Structures are given as C-alpha cells and as structure tokens.
Amino acid sequence: xxxxxxxxxxxxxxxxxxxxxxxxxxxxxxxxxxxxxxxxxxxxxxxxxxxxxxxxxxxxxxxxxxxxxxxxxxxxxxxxxxxxxxxxxxxxxxxxxxxxxxxxxxxxxxxxxxxxxxxxxxxxxxxxxxxxxxxxxxxxxxxxxxxxxxxxxxxxxxxxxxxxxxxxxxxxxxxxxxxxxxxxxxxxxxxxxxxxxxxxxxxxxxxxxxxxxxxxxxxxxxxxxxxxxxxxxxxxxxxxxxxxxxxx
Amino acid sequence: xxxxxxxxxxxxxxxxxxxxxxxxxxxxxxxxxxxxxxxxxxxxxxxxxxxxxxxxxxxxxxxxxxxxxxxxxxxxxxxxxxxxxxxxxxxxxxxxxxxxxxxxxxxxxxxxxxxxxxxxxxxxxxxxxxxxxxxxxxxxxxxxxxxxxxxxxxxxxxxxxxxxxxxxxxxxxxxxxxxxxxxxxxxxxxxxxxxxxxxxxxxxxxxxxxxxxxxxxxxxxxxxxxxxxxxxxxxxxxxxxxxxxxxxxxxxxxxxxxxxxxxxxxxxxxxxxxxxxxxxxxxxxxxxxxxxxxxxxxxxxxxxxxxxxxxxxxxxxxxxxxxxxxxxxxxxxxxxxxxxxxxxxxxxxxxxxxxxxxxxxxxxxxxxxxxxxxxxxxxxxxxxxxxxxxxxxxxxxxxxxxxxxxxxx
Numbered sequence: 001x002x003x004x005x006x007x008x009x010x011x012x013x014x015x016x017x018x019x020x021x022x023x024x025x026x027x028x029x030x031x032x033x034x035x036x037x038x039x040x041x042x043x044x045x046x047x048x049x050x051x052x053x054x055x056x057x058x059x060x061x062x063x064x065x066x067x068x069x070x071x072x073x074x075x076x077x078x079x080x081x082x083x084x085x086x087x088x089x090x091x092x093x094x095x096x097x098x099x100x101x102x103x104x105x106x107x108x109x110x111x112x113x114x115x116x117x118x119x120x121x122x123x124x125x126x127x128x129x130x131x132x133x134x135x136x137x138x139x140x141x142x143x144x145x146x147x148x149x150x151x152x153x154x155x156x157x158x159x160x161x162x163x164x165x166x167x168x169x170x171x172x173x174x175x176x177x178x179x180x181x182x183x184x185x186x187x188x189x190x191x192x193x194x195x196x197x198x199x200x201x202x203x204x205x206x207x208x209x210x211x212x213x214x215x216x217x218x219x220x221x222x223x224x225x226x227x228x229x230x231x232x233x234x235x236x237x238x239x240x241x242x243x244x245x246x247x248x
Numbered sequence: 249x250x251x252x253x254x255x256x257x258x259x260x261x262x263x264x265x266x267x268x269x270x271x272x273x274x275x276x277x278x279x280x281x282x283x284x285x286x287x288x289x290x291x292x293x294x295x296x297x298x299x300x301x302x303x304x305x306x307x308x309x310x311x312x313x314x315x316x317x318x319x320x321x322x323x324x325x326x327x328x329x330x331x332x333x334x335x336x337x338x339x340x341x342x343x344x345x346x347x348x349x350x351x352x353x354x355x356x357x358x359x360x361x362x363x364x365x366x367x368x369x370x371x372x373x374x375x376x377x378x379x380x381x382x383x384x385x386x387x388x389x390x391x392x393x394x395x396x397x398x399x400x401x402x403x404x405x406x407x408x409x410x411x412x413x414x415x416x417x418x419x420x421x422x423x424x425x426x427x428x429x430x431x432x433x434x435x436x437x438x439x440x441x442x443x444x445x446x447x448x449x450x451x452x453x454x455x456x457x458x459x460x461x462x463x464x465x466x467x468x469x470x471x472x473x474x475x476x477x478x479x480x481x482x483x484x485x486x487x488x489x490x491x492x493x494x495x496x497x498x499x500x501x502x503x504x505x506x507x508x509x510x511x512x513x514x515x516x517x518x519x520x521x522x523x524x525x526x527x528x529x530x531x532x533x534x535x536x537x538x539x540x541x542x543x544x545x546x547x548x549x550x551x552x553x554x555x556x557x558x559x560x561x562x563x564x565x566x567x568x569x570x571x572x573x574x575x576x577x578x579x580x581x582x583x584x585x586x587x588x589x590x591x592x593x594x595x596x597x598x599x600x601x602x603x604x605x606x607x608x609x610x611x612x613x614x615x616x617x618x619x620x621x622x623x624x625x626x627x628x629x630x631x632x633x634x635x636x637x638x639x640x641x642x643x644x645x646x647x648x649x650x651x652x653x654x655x656x657x
Contacts, residue, residue, distance in 0.1 A: 057650045077574070098567065100264060109571060113573050115250065
C-alpha cells in the first residue's frame with residue numbers, strides 16, 4: 001500500500017555565513033493514512049523545517065517527497081499553493097485567524113481559494129464544521145471576541161474546510177492554558193479517531209502523549225521513531241523516557 | 249478565488265482603515281478635481297471667446313492698406329493711403345459670387361453736441377452693407393441707404409451709449425440734429441445694443457455715417473483713401489479663394505508689377521480663432537503637466553500606503569498563502585485595493601471638480617463647460633494611476649515566502 005507521505009533522503013541546507021547548516025540531514029520517513037504522529041525535538045533539531053517541507057510551505061534542497069502518490073519536491077509557488085489548498089490543513093501555534101473577520105468567514109476562506117462550493121453550500125459546511133468543533137452559536141464572533149482555545153477551534157475547523165487528507169499542527173497548544181490544551185488535544189484525538197491523518201510538531205511530552213507515533217529529531221536527523229516498536233499510545237512518562245533515550 | 253470575491257476583500261481592507269484611506273485618496277482627489285475644474289473653466293472661456301468672435305461679423309474678412317513706414321516711423325495699420333472706396337466698390341461689383349456685402353470703413357473722431365450736452369467719440373464712416381457684415385440691428389428709425397451714401401448725405405445713426413449720454417429719457421433722438429465738430433448731421437436711427445466686445449471695448453459707443461460724408465465733412469481730406477474694408481463672404485468655405493481673388497483684383501487695380509509686394513493685407517476671424525486655439529492649447533499643455541505632477545504625487549502616496557499595508561498585513565498574506573492563495577491571488581488582492589482607492593479618489597475628484605468649477609463660475613460669473621470625454625478620461629486615468637503605482641507593492645507581496653510571513657514579528 002502506498003504511503004500518504006513518503007520522503008526519501010531529504011536535505012535542507014541553509015548557508016549561514018560560510019558554514020552550511022544542515023537543517024535536514026538525509027531524512028527518510030513515511031506516514032500512512034490515519035496516523036497521528038508527533039514530531040519531537042528541542043529547538044534547532046529540524047522539526048519545524050521538517051513540518052514546513054511536509055506542509056509544502058518550503059522546498060527541500062535535495063530529496064524526494066511523494067504526497068498522496070505525487071512528487072511535490074520541485075514545484076512552482078502557484079502549484080504548491082494549489083496542493084496546500086486541496087490536500088493540506090494547517091493549525092498554527094498563534095492561530096493565525098484573519099482579524100476583525102467572523103469565525104464563519106475564517107472557516108470559509110480555504111474554499112474561497114478553491115472555489116469548489118456554491119455560496120450557500122460553503123456557508124452550510126462552515127456552519128457544520130464550527131458546530132463539530134463545539135462553537136455553535138459563535139459563528140459571528142471575531143477572533144478578538146473569542147478565547148485562545150476557541151480561536152484554535154476555529155483554526156481547526158478552517159483546516160478541515162477543504163476536507164484534506166492530512167492536517168499539520170505546529171505547536172497547537174503552545175499559546176494555550178492547560179485546560180484549553182486538553183480540550184484541543186481531545187479534539188485532535190477525536191478527529192484522528194475519525195480517520196483524519198494528523199502530523200503535529202511539539203516539544204512537550206504531555207502533548208506528544210496524545211499521539212500514537214513519536215518521531216524524535218536532533219541536528220536534522222531522526223533519532224528515534226517508535227513506529228518501529230509497534231507504535232502504541234504511551235503515557236507522558238513513557239514519552240519522556242523515549243525522548244531521553246533517543247537523545248542520550 | 250474569483251474577481252468579485254477579491255474585490256470584496258479589497259473593499260473591506262480599505263474600509264478597515266478609513267482615515268488612512270481617505271488621506272491617501274486626497275492626493276488623487278485634488279489632482280483629478282484640479283484637472284476637471286480648470287478644464288471646465290478653460291473650455292467655457294474658449295467657447296465664449298469663439299462665440300463672441302463669430303459675433304464680430306458674419307463670415308467676416310477684413311482688408312487693410314499696407315503699413316507704411318516713413319523713415320523710421322511706422323504708420324499704424326490702416327494708415328496707408330493706397331486703398332480707396334473705389335477698390336471696395338470694385339470688389340463688390342466683380343466678386344459678387346464670393347462676397348455678399350462690402351463696406352469701406354473710414355474712422356474719424358469728433359466732438360458730438362446736442363442741446364447743452366456733448367460727448368467725444370469715434371465716428372465710423374461705413375456703407376449700409378455693414379448691417380449684414382457686422383450683425384448690427386436698428387431699433388429706432390432706419391439705417392442710411394446706398395443713395396444717401398452716394399449723395400454724401402449728412403445723416404447718421406447712433407449707438408445706445410451715445411444716445412444715453414446725449415439724450416435724456418423720453419427724448420427721441422430720431423429726427424434730431426447732432427453737431428459733429430462744426431457740421432450738423434441728422435440722426436435717422438438708433439443701433440441695437442451689442443455690449444462690450446472680448447477686449448472690453450464698448451461697441452455701442454459709436455456713431456455711424458455714410459463713409460462719403462465722413463470723408464468730405466469730417467476728414468476734409470483730398471484723398472479718397474479708406475482705413476479698411478470689411479467683407480462678408482457668401483461662405484467661409486471659400487475663404488482661401490476669396491483671399492486670392494481679392495488680392496488679384498487689388499493688385500490689378502493698384503497696377504502692381506510681379507516683383508512688387510501687395511500693398512494691402514487681409515485678415516479674417518479664423519486667424520484670431522487660431523491664436524485663441526494656440527493660447528488655449530498652451531494652457532492645456534501646462535495644465536496637463538500640473539495635473540500629471542499632482543497625480544504623480546497622489547500615485548506615490550498610494551504606493552507608499554500600499555507598501556505599509558503589505559508589511560502590516562504580512563501575517564495575513566502568509567496565512568492566505570498557507571491555506572492556498574497563489575501568488576496571483578495575492579497580487580490581484582493588493583492591486584485591486586490600490587485601484588479601488590485611486591478610482592474612488594478619482595470619482596470624488598470628478599464630483600469635486602465639477603462642483604468646484606460651477607461654484608467658481610457662479611462666484612466669478614465665468615462660463616463653465618464640463619465635457620464628457622475629459623471627465624471620463626480623467627476618471628480612467630485615476631484607475632491607471634492606481635494600477636501603475638499599486639503594482640510594485642502588490643508584486644512584492646506576491647513574491648513573499650509564506651514561512652517568512654508566518655514567522656514575521
């Protein structure tokens with residue numbers, strides 16, 4: 001069976017001064033449909049670079065990236081925009097909602113660029129998604145009128161708007177309090193249960209514990225990938241132990 | 249994303265920064281309003297001048313004797329003594345297929361006296377054809393006839409300014425005797441008022457008498473020379489032919505050899521029109537330059553604010569790109585925003601310009617002419633300004649890298 005995401009021998013090299021920096025140093029990795037994976041590592045480990053490339057926001061220096069069976073490593077900016085629009089959803093640490101714009105319109109945005117639905121169908125779908133993330137009745141609120149947790153729910157609804165095969169989350173709870181974090185992670189767990197593929201970057205063990213697969217990175221290399229161990233949900237302590245062993 | 253949606257996004261973005269948008273528009277508003285207002289005033293003035301010039305005469309063509317220089321002293325136009333009333337009569341007789349009226353003109357000044365009042369002014373010796381040539385009318389009495397002209401009758405018609413100065417209300421001048429210097433002339437008619445001409449000269453301050461009588465009794469000259477002759481052509485289309493034919497006839501009559509220059513000059517209103525045309529043309533060039541500069545300044549204002557807007561909304565750009573906006577979508581969004589700003593400015597500018605022109609016209613009593621092509625062109629130009637100056641900021645936004653935008657602090 002073909003993997004949903006498959007990267008081979010991928011390098012991302014930045015020239016900072018005279019010294020080339022290998023943000024990704026020959027990484028190979030595959031993620032299947034329905035997985036809930038956490039990419040972990042300290043800052044500078046290459047996990048953000050990895051997520052940017054997987055999310056088609058950045059292009060690798062070298063290597064191949066098959067997304068849903070098609071090669072996307074060397075595409076134009078416009079082509080990458082189309083791929084992000086149709087196949088990928090994004091959830092950011094700082095929510096990135098359009099300010100002074102209602103929750104409903106924020107959720108509708110991806111389809112405006114896709115132009116798939118009629119005005120009425122688009123509105124119906126956005127309403128349904130907001131209800132799905134527990135924001136029924138708050139469709140007309142602007143981001144400033146919503147709490148952090150609620151804003152992140154809007155962002156998740158937006159990520160699901162175009163029904164993408166995979167959702168990327170970059171430190172999705174980084175700006176949230178503990179209670180909201182738990183709510184958001186429970187929502188992700190539910191979505192994962194519905195078969196949506198989720199790839200999340202985090203450096204927090206308790207957040208990573210919600211994922212079923214843990215990929216630990218350092219210096220642009222994958223140090224540990226517990227998929228090899230059979231991949232089961234772990235407790236926070238088990239995740240912490242895994243990371244400690246990987247980086248030892 | 250279709251154009252209508254991008255348009256809505258642009259409108260909303262402008263609406264969010266109302267003060268800034270209005271200030272940005274002011275440059276364009278002022279530029280366009282200035283163009284519209286000054287054009288309206290200029291065109292109005294030109295139209296009025298053209299109308300007044302054509303009211304000077306009916307297919308008017310003038311022939312002057314040449315300027316004569318005596319030593320270093322230049323004689324004024326019409327002071328040469330080469331042209332006579334016989335020349336005028338010959339033109340009338342022989343060129344009747346081109347000319348519908350001819351009037352010699354002999355000017356004299358005289359002290360006019362009636363009862364205890366007196367007035368100083370110009371006496372014009374003319375032929376009855378002058379009525380046709382210069383669009384004069386007679387309101388009381390009658391004009392003098394060709395017979396009276398031939399017989400050197402001491403009759404005259406007066407303009408309203410002369411009447412008002414010599415006759416009290418209720419005193420009918422017709423039939424009264426007017427003393428011009430020491431000669432008595434019988435007033436047989438009063439001319440309809442023509443008012444002041446383009447140059448502010450009062451055309452009603454005039455006494456007209458047969459040119460023969462002016463020559464004999466007022467100029468007391470032994471020469472039969474005239475100051476000029478006024479012709480009314482059958483049609484302005486024949487102007488060039490008429491000029492040629494008149495020249496040929498006068499050269500023949502003055503026995504000029506081939507090597508000799510004309511001893512007369514012809515003038516017509518098209519020359520004056522051309523002069524006005526070149527003056528207003530120059531004005532238009534200057535105005536266009538001023539307008540171009542003010543629109544350049546306005547355009548730079550738009551570019552400046554769009555660059556600020558792109559930087560300010562860099563996270564929005566990153567987010568839009570992340571969820572699927574292509575570089576083309578982003579380009580269109582910011583370009584359209586600039587075009588909307590400039591065309592809204594243009595529309596207000598057009599309104600302000602038309603309003604301002606009418607206000608100035610009302611205030612100063614100037615004629616105003618707002619021409620549709622100028623207005624439409626000015627409005628379209630405001631859109632071009634927005635497109636031109638909005639392109640660079642929009643292009644810069646479209647070339648941004650989504651990750652850099654999302655990370656921007």
